[in-house]
Amino acid sequence: MSELSRRVLSALVFVPAVLALVYVGGWALFGLVIVIVGRGSWELLRIAEDAGHRPARRIGVGLALACCVYLQIFGASGWMPMALMAAVMIALVAALSGGVQGYTANALLTLGGMMYIALLGSAPLLLARRIPDEASWLMVAIFGCIWLTDTFAYGGGRLWGDRRLAPSISPGKTMVGFVSGLVGALVPLALLPMLPMWSALELAGLLLLVGFGGQIGDLVESAIKRDLGVKDAPVLIPGHGGMLDRFDSYFFAFPIAYIYTVALRG
Numbered sequence: 001m002s003e004l005s006r007r008v009l010s011a012l013v014f015v016p017a018v019l020a021l022v023y024v025g026g027w028a029l030f031g032l033v034i035v036i037v038g039r040g041s042w043e044l045l046r047i048a049e050d051a052g053h054r055p056a057r058r059i060g061v062g063l064a065l066a067c068c069v070y071l072q073i074f075g076a077s078g079w080m081p082m083a084l085m086a087a088v089m090i091a092l093v094a095a096l097s098g099g100v101q102g103y104t105a106n107a108l109l110t111l112g113g114m115m116y117i118a119l120l121g122s123a124p125l126l127l128a129r130r131i132p133d134e135a136s137w138l139m140v141a142i143f144g145c146i147w148l149t150d151t152f153a154y155g156g157g158r159l160w161g162d163r164r165l166a167p168s169i170s171p172g173k174t175m176v177g178f179v180s181g182l183v184g185a186l187v188p189l190a191l192l193p194m195l196p197m198w199s200a201l202e203l204a205g206l207l208l209l210v211g212f213g214g215q216i217g218d219l220v221e222s223a224i225k226r227d228l229g230v231k232d233a234p235v236l237i238p239g240h241g242g243m244l245d246r247f248d249s250y251f252f253a254f255p256i257a258y259i260y261t262v263a264l265r266g
Contacts, residue, residue: 014246015147022139025128029139030072036250037068037121039243041113043233044224048109051228053102055109056094063087063111064118071122075129087114116251123254130261137194141203142210142257144191146249148184149211150218156180170222178215185211206260210253217252221245 021032041064045057070083088111095107128135157177165173185207192203221244225231233242 018143019140022124022143023136025135025139029124029128029135030068033072033122033124034065034068036243036247037064037118039236040121040247040251041065041117043236043242043244044117045109045113046234047225047228047230050230053109054098054106055113056091056097056106057110059090059094060110060113063091063114064121067114067118068122068125071125076126087111120251120255121247123258127254127258127261130258131265134195134197137191138257141188141191141195141207142253144188145185145207145210146214146253148187149181149214150184150249152184153177153181153215156183166219169219169226173215173219181215182208182211185214202264206257209256209260213256214249214253217249220252221248 018032021028038061041061042057045055045060048055049057067083067087070080074080091111091114092107095103095110098106124139128139131138153173154177157172157174157180160176160180163175164171165175165178186204188207189200189203192198192200195203198206225233225244233244236242236246
């Protein structure tokens with residue numbers, strides 16, 4: 001079976017499953033987020049280990065999962081600063097087991113699984129708490145925006161792109177591809193009738209920011225992998241690489257959507 005065939009077959013299962021979970025919401029959405037965060041934090045710390053670092057992987061994954069559980073139950077409550085302080089101290093102490101050499105990098109990598117993967121990755125939970133009556137279709141629109149941005153960026157870049165966007169980070173990405181991605185980001189405007197509390201301008205602003213942020217998230221994940229000397233995260237989805245490869249845009253797109261919604265709705 002060719003690589004393209006594997007990608008298509010995986011997507012035929014993967015896309016409807018994700019959309020179903022986010023549409024149902026509640027604990028179904030939490031289940032999706034916990035899988036993304038748990039696997040994503042494991043992949044990040046595994047990549048760091050393969051690069052010669054010694055993060056406290058079990059502690060790092062545990063902190064990431066605990067962050068998801070906390071945000072699902074309590075949201076961004078007044079206890080959040082104290083919970084983050086405790087997590088930072090736990091990560092710093094856990095990294096001591098690796099000794100002094102490389103301690104700073106190991107401690108920050110241990111913590112990174114929570115701060116980057118869990119805190120940003122849990123944004124859908126916070127967004128759903130903020131707008132419970134609109135969450136189902138808005139989640140579908142945001143995921144659709146992420147995937148369509150990626151598809152249009154890839155297609156536009158392959159057809160017309162020649163000027164590289166960030167050659168030292170991701171040589172395959174082009175300026176034309178980036179702009180094409182923003183065009184694709186607007187396609188979920190077709191869901192506007194399902195979101196009556198949003199004006200066309202408000203939803204367009206959200207989708208453009210999500211499309212922009214998703215492409216930046218892709219570059220950030222590429223920079224991390226390139227810095228750590230790997231091309232792809234440990235394979236999870238046939239034809240799509242690891243969780244970090246498939247959800248790299250997610251970790252920027254949803255936090256931006258959450259911040260935009262809070263700023264818009266108060």
